Amino acid sequence: MPTTPAPTTAQTPTADPVPAAPPPRTGRRVVIVGGGFGGLAVARRLADTDLHVTLIDRSNHHLFQPLLYQVASAALAPADIAEPIRSIIGGHDNIEVRLAEVEAVQPAARSLSLRGGEELGWDWLVLAAGARHGYFGRPEWEAEAPGLKTLPDALEIRRRVLLAFEQAEWETDPHLRAALMTFVVVGGGPTGVELAGSIADIASQSLPGDFRRVDTRQTKVVLVEAGTSVLGSFAPPLREAAAEQLRALGVELRLGAPVEKLDEHGVVVKGERIAAGTVLWAAGNEASPIGRSLGVPLDRAGRVIVGPDLSVEGHPDLFVIGDQAHVEGPTGLVPGVAPAAQQMGRLVARNILADHQRRPRKAFSYRDKGSMATIGRSKAVAQLGRLRLRGYLAWLLWAIVHLATISTFRNRVLVFIKWGWAWFTFDRSSRIVWTQAPARPPPPPEG
Amino acid sequence: MPTTPAPTTAQTPTADPVPAAPPPRTGRRVVIVGGGFGGLAVARRLADTDLHVTLIDRSNHHLFQPLLYQVASAALAPADIAEPIRSIIGGHDNIEVRLAEVEAVQPAARSLSLRGGEELGWDWLVLAAGARHGYFGRPEWEAEAPGLKTLPDALEIRRRVLLAFEQAEWETDPHLRAALMTFVVVGGGPTGVELAGSIADIASQSLPGDFRRVDTRQTKVVLVEAGTSVLGSFAPPLREAAAEQLRALGVELRLGAPVEKLDEHGVVVKGERIAAGTVLWAAGNEASPIGRSLGVPLDRAGRVIVGPDLSVEGHPDLFVIGDQAHVEGPTGLVPGVAPAAQQMGRLVARNILADHQRRPRKAFSYRDKGSMATIGRSKAVAQLGRLRLRGYLAWLLWAIVHLATISTFRNRVLVFIKWGWAWFTFDRSSRIVWTQAPARPPPPPEG
Numbered sequence: 086m087p088t089t090p091a092p093t094t095a096q097t098p099t100a101d102p103v104p105a106a107p108p109p110r111t112g113r114r115v116v117i118v119g120g121g122f123g124g125l126a127v128a129r130r131l132a133d134t135d136l137h138v139t140l141i142d143r144s145n146h147h148l149f150q151p152l153l154y155q156v157a158s159a160a161l162a163p164a165d166i167a168e169p170i171r172s173i174i175g176g177h178d179n180i181e182v183r184l185a186e187v188e189a190v191q192p193a194a195r196s197l198s199l200r201g202g203e204e205l206g207w208d209w210l211v212l213a214a215g216a217r218h219g220y221f222g223r224p225e226w227e228a229e230a231p232g233l234k235t236l237p238d239a240l241e242i243r244r245r246v247l248l249a250f251e252q253a254e255w256e257t258d259p260h261l262r263a264a265l266m267t268f269v270v271v272g273g274g275p276t277g278v279e280l281a282g283s284i285a286d287i288a289s290q291s292l293p294g295d296f297r298r299v300d301t302r303q304t305k306v307v308l309v310e311a312g313t314s315v316l317g318s319f320a321p322p323l324r325e326a327a328a329e330q331l332r333a334l335g336v337e338l339r340l341g342a343p344v345e346k347l348d349e350h351g352v353v354v355k356g357e358r359i360a361a362g363t364v365l366w367a368a369g370n371e372a373s374p375i376g377r378s379l380g381v382p383l384d385r386a387g388r389v390i391v392g393p394d395l396s397v398e399g400h401p402d403l404f405v406i407g408d409q410a411h412v413e414g415p416t417g418l419v420p421g422v423a424p425a426a427q428q429m430g431r432l433v434a435r436n437i438l439a440d441h442q443r444r445p446r447k448a449f450s451y452r453d454k455g456s457m458a459t460i461g462r463s464k465a466v467a468q469l470g471r472l473r474l475r476g477y478l479a480w481l482l483w484a485i486v487h488l489a490t491i492s493t494f495r496n497r498v499l500v501f502i503k504w505g506w507a508w509f510t511f512d513r514s515s516r517i518v519w520t521q522a523p524a525r526p527p528p529p530p531e532g
Numbered sequence: 533m534p535t536t537p538a539p540t541t542a543q544t545p546t547a548d549p550v551p552a553a554p555p556p557r558t559g560r561r562v563v564i565v566g567g568g569f570g571g572l573a574v575a576r577r578l579a580d581t582d583l584h585v586t587l588i589d590r591s592n593h594h595l596f597q598p599l600l601y602q603v604a605s606a607a608l609a610p611a612d613i614a615e616p617i618r619s620i621i622g623g624h625d626n627i628e629v630r631l632a633e634v635e636a637v638q639p640a641a642r643s644l645s646l647r648g649g650e651e652l653g654w655d656w657l658v659l660a661a662g663a664r665h666g667y668f669g670r671p672e673w674e675a676e677a678p679g680l681k682t683l684p685d686a687l688e689i690r691r692r693v694l695l696a697f698e699q700a701e702w703e704t705d706p707h708l709r710a711a712l713m714t715f716v717v718v719g720g721g722p723t724g725v726e727l728a729g730s731i732a733d734i735a736s737q738s739l740p741g742d743f744r745r746v747d748t749r750q751t752k753v754v755l756v757e758a759g760t761s762v763l764g765s766f767a768p769p770l771r772e773a774a775a776e777q778l779r780a781l782g783v784e785l786r787l788g789a790p791v792e793k794l795d796e797h798g799v800v801v802k803g804e805r806i807a808a809g810t811v812l813w814a815a816g817n818e819a820s821p822i823g824r825s826l827g828v829p830l831d832r833a834g835r836v837i838v839g840p841d842l843s844v845e846g847h848p849d850l851f852v853i854g855d856q857a858h859v860e861g862p863t864g865l866v867p868g869v870a871p872a873a874q875q876m877g878r879l880v881a882r883n884i885l886a887d888h889q890r891r892p893r894k895a896f897s898y899r900d901k902g903s904m905a906t907i908g909r910s911k912a913v914a915q916l917g918r919l920r921l922r923g924y925l926a927w928l929l930w931a932i933v934h935l936a937t938i939s940t941f942r943n944r945v946l947v948f949i950k951w952g953w954a955w956f957t958f959d960r961s962s963r964i965v966w967t968q969a970p971a972r973p974p975p976p977p978e979g
Binding site for chain 1: 591592593609610611612614615616618619622623628630631632682683684687694695698701702741742743744942945946949953963964965966
């Protein structure tokens with residue numbers, strides 16, 4: 086890409102075909118950082134008002150994260166769960182979309198700086214830049230054990246899982262072969278449970294016909310959790326149901342087992358070495374580093390502590406929502422789930438409009454829409470208040486809710502078709518690996 | 533991935549769950565290098581015979597290359613045009629699939645070496661490793677101008693094209709903005725014509741609603757060809773029709789214009805500098821470097837010269853087919869197209885079986901199944917013998933032929949749906965960019 090104009094000798098003279106219009110100023114300026122569930126919720130509520138909204142994201146798409154593990158397990162393709170932000174939100178006259186990376190925010194000056202140096206001013210700022218996995222003070226573990234937060238993550242996991250079987254097929258050393266057929270997933274929350282379950286499922290249902298020298302049904306999947314139970318945020322009976330369903334799928338559990346050592350041979354937990362060719366990370370939580378530039382109190386995971394109206398103390402025009410925010414609700418910390426981010430986004434948009442129209446703000450009140458986690462291809466656990474479901478019924482509810490909330494009709498149709506196909510044929514249709522990256526993923530982008 | 537066994541202290545003892553069976557030897561051994569159209573055709577014809585076949589490819593999937601340009605132009609997703617080789621061919625008892633990279637062949641010893649050092653012996657060897665683009669002795673141009681032969685290529689092109697518009701949207705310098713909205717495609721064969729046409733199409737039909745400050749309909753696409761005409765292998769009336777259709781789409785042609793200079797500012801052809809942020813390469817042809825290790829005559833593009841039975845002179849058990857082979861037909865060099873590779877593959881399989889059953893071999897006879905090239909979303913040119921079609925009818929024929937030859941029912945359904953959707957909505961559904969690679973593609977793998 087050129088960064089300086091081309092030399093002018095012997096150039097074909099052309100009139101400038103694309104005169105740039107100055108940014109329209111029909112009101113005061115709102116900047117939203119992050120095009121996930123939270124940021125989009127803010128933008129949607131401010132669409133077609135007389136505020137001028139700029140939504141900044143470092144990728145060009147909104148990711149439907151709840152289904153990311155299915156891209157990792159080769160059931161879905163990346164485009165099935167991603168939609169260009171411009172398609173979702175860019176059609177409104179008062180909303181601009183910008184592909185850029187925010188490096189720091191200057192709350193007092195009401196400005197922020199992008200990678201590359203450009204500075205933008207804002208009248209209200211909403212930070213919705215999310216969180217990534219945390220490695221508990223061991224950043225060197227990340228190269229060995231990728232997490233699952235972005236599409237590159239999911240594709241890297243897919244690559245490692247499928248190639249582990251390819252290597253095992255031709256490996257002559259029996260110990261090495263057994264290690265290649267062993268997968269460790271660290272973290273017993275919904276992401277870890279879903280990932281472990283789907284790997285066990287693909288190994289036992291979809292891949293056996295593909296390989297001849299190894300029996301993929303002998304795959305060992307080990308789910309490692311530091312706490313005493315998987316799905317700790319669920320009601321105890323559902324935790325038990327999930328553990329049962331995982332074992333029925335062939336997943337081994339190691340509970341009360343924080344990772345002591347992690348290297349290219351596998352992990353050590355509770356003094357036991359588990360030899361594994363693939364270790365996947367679904368634990369820990371680290372809010373976006375942008376929060377650190379604010380100079381305001383953060384919690385241990387780097388989340389920005391906000392008040393009842395979701396703004397930062399001392400900076401009423403600076404809001405933080407979603408996984409990046411630390412919000413105390415009546416039953417404790419508001420969890421980092423999509424419905425919470427959306428509710429926060431809508432509340433912040435309401436408060437910004439209230440400011441603009443000189444009305445009082447409102448406090449955030451979290452409404453728990455329940456939690457769900459799938460285990461394998463057709464089982465799940467789900468809870469909503471006192472309602473608890475498990476097994477096939479929970480999975481059906483999960484499928485309906487997720488299909489309904491995928492943001493585009495086209496993707497809904499495609500995902501529905503793929504799930505239907507997979508249900509009938511046990512086929513994992515997206516078993517394509519094409520990333521030619523080296524075994525170690527690239528370092529995460531800065532900022 | 534571990535390459536040495538894990539340390540044995542404190543290990544959980546397990547019986548070896550996956551005893552490796554020795555490779556079955558029910559006949560003599562055929563090794564096929566390459567899982568493209570040619571290699572798969574050989575394997576299919578040798579399936580369920582008493583020969584033992586090993587198919588080696590360095591990726592895990594077979595790629596339907598004729599539609600690769602649609603992944604680049606964001607109309608299709610990678611998995612739509614790729615299928616795991618194991619799914620296609622791995623189910624037969626006498627066929628093994630191996631993910632590996634062949635580095636060199638030793639014809640006299642009847643062996644070949646894989647990256648990593650392992651050596652394999654063969655009784656018959658079929659090289660079907662294809663070709664990549666050639667940069668006419670200017671390998672440094674490759675970093676600036678990616679080609680279109682693999683899925684990573686297509687995704688890199690998609691990334692550059694979509695991000696060029698994102699950059700143009702926010703670029704304040706008018707010259708730089710115009711350059712960012714200019715795309716140069718080098719090479720007027722079918723690949724270049726299809727790529728140029730689809731970029732012009734996406735810019736004028738699908739993207740205008742996405743961007744606000746730049747009018748994507750002002751995009752300039754320039755197709756550069758060293759020869760005097762585009763589609764030089766087509767009949768003259770069709771070459772003219774293609775040129776007309778391209779111009780109608782807004783593509784500018786520079787004919788008789790070999791590239792003199794190529795850098796990050798664009799290209800220089802016929803003394804004229806065309807300032808372009810994106811240059812794409814669809815020219816030249818360089819057969820797989822494996823051919824060089826044979827020590828036999830090659831043509832200027834590195835293709836291995838073979839005799840009438842498609843074997844190499846002096847090495848009757850060594851066959852080369854497809855884009856990697858130089859085969860003289862009655863009307864000249866057999867072109868590097870999918871039907872030719874498939875016909876060669878079938879003939880080689882026949883000759884191997886003939887050897888095995890002590891019958892005489894047969895000479896190759898190319899049957900031209902015609903040529904087609906699309907221009908934009910609903911026009912094409914097609915020729916078969918004396919039959920010549922252009923415009924919408926040619927496109928319909930193209931669509932039917934390509935849908936019918938996609939190797940899996942599932943992909944046929946998905947591609948059909950996506951084409952239907954795009955036809956009705958002008959939507960380019962796969963406008964997702966997620967590769968976080970740097971702007972310059974990684975160097976091509978060795979071997």
